[in-house]
Amino acid sequence: MALHQTPHSVLNKVANSLVAAKRFSTVEDAIWDMAIVTVRSKVSYYRRRIRKMENKYGMDFDKFSARLKGKATPQQEDDWLEWKSAHSMLTDWQKTYQDLRHEQNR
Numbered sequence: 001m002a003l004h005q006t007p008h009s010v011l012n013k014v015a016n017s018l019v020a021a022k023r024f025s026t027v028e029d030a031i032w033d034m035a036i037v038t039v040r041s042k043v044s045y046y047r048r049r050i051r052k053m054e055n056k057y058g059m060d061f062d063k064f065s066a067r068l069k070g071k072a073t074p075q076q077e078d079d080w081l082e083w084k085s086a087h088s089m090l091t092d093w094q095k096t097y098q099d100l101r102h103e104q105n106r
Contacts, residue, residue: 032104039097046090053083061087 015030024030050061057064061083068076 032100035100036097036104039093039100042093043090043097046086046093049086050083050090053079053086 011031011034012027014034015024015027018024018030019027024033053064054060056079059067064083065080068080072080
């Protein structure tokens with residue numbers, strides 16, 4: 001990708017291509033769909049990361065946190081931080097999804 005292209009111009013090129021291929025009726029519809037699909041993908045990704053940690057330890061994050069207080073191994077601390085981060089990112093992406101859906105329905 002050329003460095004002189006802005007994110008806006010790239011999105012418009014992709015959206016125009018989708019409209020030309022009759023996948024969407026308007027550029028705006030194509031961009032909304034790309035945004036929604038991308039955000040839903042991020043939500044799914046962070047849910048999978050959380051589920052992976054729940055399966056690894058056989059408990060949810062709150063129980064894991066309580067169990068570790070004052071006696072975590074370095075690996076458990078790393079996992080705790082990854083798990084906490086995944087929860088935070090999931091919350092952020094879920095809010096973004098809700099905001100997009102709300103804005104789209106206006």
